[in-house]
Amino acid sequence: MNIHNKQSFSKVPRRKLVDEVLEQLQTKIFSGQYQVGDRLPTEPQLMKELGVGRSTLREAVKILVHANVLEVKQGKGTRIKSLSFTQDSFETRLQTADINHIYEAREMLDLQVAMLAAQRRTDEDLLKMKGHLDKRKKELEKGNYAEYIEADIQFHLSIAEASKNNVLMDLYQSFVPVLRHTLSQLILKTVDYKDNSTIHENLFTAILNGDTEQAKKYAGQNLELT
Template sequence: MNSKVSFRTLNRTKLVDDVVAQLQKKISGGELKEGDKIPTEPELMEQFGVGRSTIREAVRVLVHAGLLEKKQGFGTYLKRTAVIQEPLDSRLRRAEIMEVYEVRQMMELEIARLAAGRRDEDDLAAIKEHLDTRNLALANGDIKTYIEADIQFHIAVAVASKNAVVIDLYKTFSVFIRETLATIFANPEGHNPQTEAHIQLYESIRDGNAEAAVTSASRYLKGTLEELFGETN
């Protein structure tokens, strides 16, 4: 461990962001090097002047960003990879996208299940309309319309759940999904829109098959995660 690394005490409100920023600075400045063990939680708590939960959240962000790795029983280390190959800001952005998809998975699987049992004819018509618009826009290379139709498709599925709280949450959350889709299409080569899985989701909801709806939702979410991060879990 590099015992000479020290940090200033924080006094701002966004503590997690500040801890992440300081650790990021030590990494980019070379004070923490590949393979170095970072200070323990109690040491970081003392040096930053923050609580354990703040330190754990900051470390988790950097682990998701691919900068740190936890070794069970040994501590947390700066990964032995070429950390300069990808800008740190890009790595942190990928960590944010991962968090969006963790929440999205929790929401959409339950939404699919509820929608299959509660949808009515108006719901089905709305879902199908947005699905058709999505697929046509994709075929025409109209990315802006595609993204908006994809968002509206999933909102229509949420509306079919007949749960007002879920609907409001998903509409709010759709802002982050839109940003994620924009990130994907910044480099569209090799993008898999998971069209078949979306069609199967609609058909499962239409048929009232909750199990199949959850399976379809899980399929397109997993496919997108694999595309973004190479993850299969």
């Protein structure tokens, strides 16, 4: 079945373009008319039907790819991979783990690396964190959600790196797929997605100042949002 045989998309007249494109694509994909394996219209066709540019369309498609809804294959176009928000790129034990157990493990890990980073960070570590933090904010303001997610992940990974504990760093790396998946789902499920960057800025400041208690506090607050 091919989506171009269905009702055309409408032009995007308002709001942040990526948000509107995501909303229309999700409505179309999850309308009940399509099956796994169905191919989306070509990129030029979607650009014309949605009335948006290539970068905006690709940004929306990236989020749906991260959320495991779409897959893009060179020469084969973009197809529907799943009609539910599932996750397939994670270690076997975490694939089947209770979500509450995952959050408990993440909480322990995030609080510990934040505390150690506040104690052990170097000037080079701080420069890395600040660079990722600035990029995170910039990409969110522009609506570049895939780049925003990657910058967010790199910010947290730079904190783990600053802990100077290679075991914790490896553990944090193993959570990257789940972090990417979770953030993509939040964007897809929230109309006009907004982010409280203040918590991340406060977390950075706490690490900069070597304040372990404040670092743990803001790391915990960030987890409450996800």
